[in-house]
Amino acid sequence: MARKPPMGDPVQDAPRVTGPKHAAAGLPAIKHSLRMAQEQMGVKRTALTLLRVNQKDGFDCPGCAWPEPDRRHTAEFCENGAKAVAEEATLRRVTPEFFAAHSVADLAGRSGYWLGQQGRLTHPMYLPEGAEHYEPVTWERAFDIIAEEIAALGSPDEAVFYTSGRTSNEAAFLYQLFARELGTNNLPDCSNMCHESSGSALAQTIGVGKGSVLLEDLYRADLIIVAGQNPGTNHPRMLSALEKAKANGAKIISVNPLPEAGLERFRNPQTPKGLTTGTALTDLFLQIRIGGDQALFRLLNKLIIDKGAVDEEFVRDHTHGYEEFAAAARAADWDETLAATGLTRDRIEEALRMVLASKRVIVCWAMGLTQHKHAVPTIREVVNFLLLRGNIGRPGAGVCPVRGHSNVQGDRTMGIFERPDDAFLDALEKEFGFAPPRKHGYDVVRAIRALRDGEAKVFFAMGGNFVAASPDTEVTEAAMRRARLTVHVSTKLNRSHVVTGARALILPTLGRTERDVQASGEQFVTVEDSMGMVHASRGRLEPASEHLRSEPAIVCGLARRVLGDRSMVPWEELQQDYAKIRDRIARVVPGFEDFNARVARPGGFALPHAPRDERRFPTATGKANFTAAPVEYPHLPEGRLLLQTLRSHDQYNTTIYGLNDRYRGIADGRRVVLVNPEDARSLGVADGSYVDLVGEWKDGVERRAPGFRVVYYPTARGCAASYYPETNVLVPLDATADVSNTPASKSVVVRLEQSAAD
């Protein structure tokens, strides 16, 4: 039976504030997730579904990319995993009747929260040019429309194929194959807005753009530094790993402008201790100013060198560029570092003592490091820090960029990348016999510019919510409206379906939790987690509607229609049996040899990683590269704040589960700005007053996000925080990280103006 979604949008946004908590999880986490799950799917389905998450024969959690310890036991409980599952397995439905009742203009006036809460999409829907409502369409007609628009393009490079990170390896491989056989490398993905900075920095310095640790390494580390990450909300299962590391004697340093509850104390609901006091996680909290991390690590590096605490043998045998780097590091300056970081000398010296006392060190990070102008040099400085003491390529040590979407890393491995290397393209050419395009394609920011400038005309998205997730909302929305055709393969309704090109299609698809039956029988798919482990994912629920198609089936159907007889790829055969897709992947992508046999083993298999496995660094120099970039940090004009745009506890990116941010003590609203009380007083803004956030950037364009409740909050001085995507309107399209081109959504200069309504 279908369930009724809550009505009554526009959502009342009336934040109540109780102040930050100091521990995460515990029984409230179970209570909250069960309540949300039961609202979406009822009691029985909740029980059946949640038991299958991350089991050996179950489905991979559609939440985050944190690895699963041992898939043979009952899964770790994770509040936000449960919420992600409930969002997908909901019994609410968005049917053709819904679209008949709501015009696109009506839907465009609704909040993202309301749109998402309406439930699962059930039918392919088409918005003809000039029409006010979406109408049902057959799959065949939908493919015809896409084929027509693609045929009308001056070149395949006028089409853009976006991917979000939930897409399976099989679907991603087919999707890039289709785009390349069509003739374009325009394959932007959510990674461009996420860990691109990590990939860029790591590929250059250690030769592999992925993390170098496995879960076991965390358990063996002496010191774990968690910088720019909020695992209590975004990777809750990581807290169990940190707890285990601590039980084995590890120390933890958190580097963050905010005191995040999950890093302070973890109440593991699966242990007796967790039901009482829990485990204190952070030993040393470095409350850094936004963007101060490169300066911090640079100074630590200087101090390590000055103390003669460098692993000289490792540096000599395995690295390149040490002398030049050491000269730059020696020049690091205490005063400048204290100004850049807002830290005290004592704290930094304490951190140094902990580093020097540790043989095995891991640095974990997420968006707090990747989304700044100088994100790439910042992450390179983290690599310098680890290289100095030989902390890469030995057990219990290494780099640990913690990925976001559950298969974002796998999608990249499968070739979803606008700048593929020649080796990958050569392998595709050899396997399929067509010549893939060599010219690099658009990333997210370049795709928006191309749409804005009329150079791209067809936009196709495999999942995600491009319009809401991208920077500079007004520019992005205007760009999207210029397209001839926008197409979204989606599970749920979102903003990108209502800010459309002249024509638009919504293609509804299966989620992770659902049974996928093709001509050869029931299928499973595979994913790669944040630590390079590949394993199977098998849905068990009946699909939300009989009209849904799987992502691989959609790509195959579309490719057959668009490419027709000129295609060299047996699309039908691949659609019928995903094992045949895996056979192809095995021949094209290194590390996937014998894919079908290896993925059948419980727990799957680890992809090779030369630095981790053999201390071999496949870089241009053949060694791990030290780099000596100048230290950068944001310089704030008088009377301004540096705003980071982050996630609340009740959201998954642009999917809003609810209006609470429990650990930060905020309820019933999202339009809040967290400001240090001393800054607020000096700016003359009172707690509880309403302000507009006004972005200031060198292009002189005024970007305004109106009506945010000021919350006095213990963030670092000069810094503020607000939720994404409401604040994406403030992030300039051109304000991106050097090298990686990732939007700098964690360092937006703003001024606060009293709201007109206040």
Ligand SMILES: Nc1nc2c(c(=O)[nH]1)N[C@H]1C(S)=C(S)[C@@H](COP(=O)(O)OP(=O)(O)OC[C@H]3O[C@@H](n4cnc5c(=O)[nH]c(N)nc54)[C@H](O)[C@@H]3O)O[C@H]1N2
């Ligand atoms: N439940 C849930 N899980 C998710 C997601 C979700 O939205 N909801 N999203 C998924 C995705 S795609 C991703 S990429 C990850 C994101 O995971 P996170 O990166 O943890 O997400 P954010 O909320 O952006 O948090 C950024 C953190 O960095 C800190 N920070 C900000 N600026 C700086 C800085 O300059 N220096 C330092 N040291 N710290 C800083 C912030 O205070 C905050 O703690 O989570 C994934 N998992």
Ligand SMILES: Nc1nc2c(c(=O)[nH]1)N[C@H]1C(S)=C(S)[C@@H](COP(=O)(O)OP(=O)(O)OC[C@H]3O[C@@H](n4cnc5c(=O)[nH]c(N)nc54)[C@H](O)[C@@H]3O)O[C@H]1N2
């Ligand atoms: N200001 C600011 N902007 C940011 C960030 C930030 O921290 N601050 N973070 C950035 C980051 S790290 C990321 S990763 C991006 C996220 O960008 P996206 O990945 O594009 O956005 P999501 O909100 O994760 O996408 C949600 C939609 O995906 C669809 N979906 C869910 N599951 C499936 C599935 O299994 N298959 C298909 N086909 N569709 C599915 C649903 O329709 C849902 O509405 O946002 C970026 N934008």
Ligand SMILES: [Mo]
């Ligand atoms: Mo992400």
